[in-house]
Amino acid sequence: MSEQKTKVAEPRNDAPADHSHPQANPLQNFLKGSAGRSLGLVIALALLFVVGGVTSGDRFLNFENLLTIFRYASIIGVISIGVTFVITAGGIDLSVGSVMGLTTVVASLASVQLAATQSSWVLIVLVALAVGVGAGLINGLVIAYGNVVAFIATLAMLVAARGLAELISGRSTQIVSNRDFLKVMRAEVLGIPILIWIFAIVAVAGWFLLNRTTFGRRTIAIGGNLEASRLAGIKVKRHLVYLYVLAGLAAGIAGIMMLGRTTAGTSTHGLLYELDAIAAVVVGGTLLIGGRGTIMGTVLGVLIFSTLTNVFTQNNLDTSVQALAKGLIIVVAVLLQQRFAARGPRRGKTKPAGSPV
Numbered sequence: 387m388s389e390q391k392t393k394v395a396e397p398r399n400d401a402p403a404d405h406s407h408p409q410a411n412p413l414q415n416f417l418k419g420s421a422g423r424s425l426g427l428v429i430a431l432a433l434l435f436v437v438g439g440v441t442s443g444d445r446f447l448n449f450e451n452l453l454t455i456f457r458y459a460s461i462i463g464v465i466s467i468g469v470t471f472v473i474t475a476g477g478i479d480l481s482v483g484s485v486m487g488l489t490t491v492v493a494s495l496a497s498v499q500l501a502a503t504q505s506s507w508v509l510i511v512l513v514a515l516a517v518g519v520g521a522g523l524i525n526g527l528v529i530a531y532g533n534v535v536a537f538i539a540t541l542a543m544l545v546a547a548r549g550l551a552e553l554i555s556g557r558s559t560q561i562v563s564n565r566d567f568l569k570v571m572r573a574e575v576l577g578i579p580i581l582i583w584i585f586a587i588v589a590v591a592g593w594f595l596l597n598r599t600t601f602g603r604r605t606i607a608i609g610g611n612l613e614a615s616r617l618a619g620i621k622v623k624r625h626l627v628y629l630y631v632l633a634g635l636a637a638g639i640a641g642i643m644m645l646g647r648t649t650a651g652t653s654t655h656g657l658l659y660e661l662d663a664i665a666a667v668v669v670g671g672t673l674l675i676g677g678r679g680t681i682m683g684t685v686l687g688v689l690i691f692s693t694l695t696n697v698f699t700q701n702n703l704d705t706s707v708q709a710l711a712k713g714l715i716i717v718v719a720v721l722l723q724q725r726f727a728a729r730g731p732r733r734g735k736t737k738p739a740g741s742p743v
Contacts, residue, residue, distance in 0.1 A: 486659060
């Protein structure tokens with residue numbers, strides 16, 4: 387007897403074609419796709435630049451201020467890219483901000499800096515990455531194999547990582563004194579700070595991983611339908627661990643960038659960054675229910691919030707007004723997501739990737 391093999395197609399990152407309307411307007415199809423959603427974000431960002439230029443003039447449009455916007459976006463942007471993968475799979479990670487703070491504290495310990503001085507500044511980088519990956523690994527194992535809901539597991543890590551950072555540092559600020567490390571992290575390439583280059587490299591790598599690799603397709607498949615992904619042969623639990631390790635790695639990279647920018651490690655670094663990251667991911671077009679993710683949208687979402695903050699700062703507006711504006715943007719983005727999901731094809735019942743599997 388011949389054995390039949392059934393190949394289950396994995397969802398793609400593009401919006402599904404609507405075969406029920408073969409004569410649909412090409413413009414409508416474009417606007418419903420990922421390119422159309424990104425175009426809307428680009429227009430929103432351009433409008434913010436117009437508002438900034440009109441209200442602040444040369445203070446806003448000069449090259450140094452543009453670098454300030456990108457520099458401000460770089461650290462939260464790296465964290466947001468890691469969070470994009472987790473949310474695309476239907477999960478959530480509330481711990482990335484605290485994990486970033488913990489990485490700065492551990493990497494700036496006197497013993498670590500002494501060892502780095504005797505060997506190489508790269509040791510500081512490796513320690514920060516190891517802490518981030520370790521925290522992500524714990525999250526992934528607890529969620530995938532401990533059957534703990536992602537919201538609870540990462541909330542516990544948020545509290546634990548912040549508390550551990552306070553214990554290690556004694557709630558004091560630790561100054562980074564390794565000159566080689568600071569020289570590298572404050573360097574400029576082609577007149578652009580290294581922090582912005584790191585953000586760009588991470589963004590490109592994240593886009594390639596999500597859109598051009600089997601890992602990315604499996605991530606989208608798990609977010610679209612976890613049970614179908616399991617039946618298709620995807621090792622769901624192991625993949626979830628990889629995703630949370632990836633988010634922890636992004637937090638570690640962000641911690642290195644924060645050390646370079648502030649020259650200090652402290653438990654207060656990354657406070658509420660997890661909320662900013664989730665907001666940027668949602669505004670960028672990644673579905674909170676999973677099944678669709680966009681790195682380009684995340685980058686644009688981060689830049690929109692960074693530019694909005696800069697515009698408010700340039701015009702000396704109250705921080706409470708800034709928070710209100712961000713909240714309104716998030717609500718509008720979620721409402722648009724719900725409208726898109728309601729019009730999309732109905733999916734079978736599935737557990738979110740953050741649920742016990």
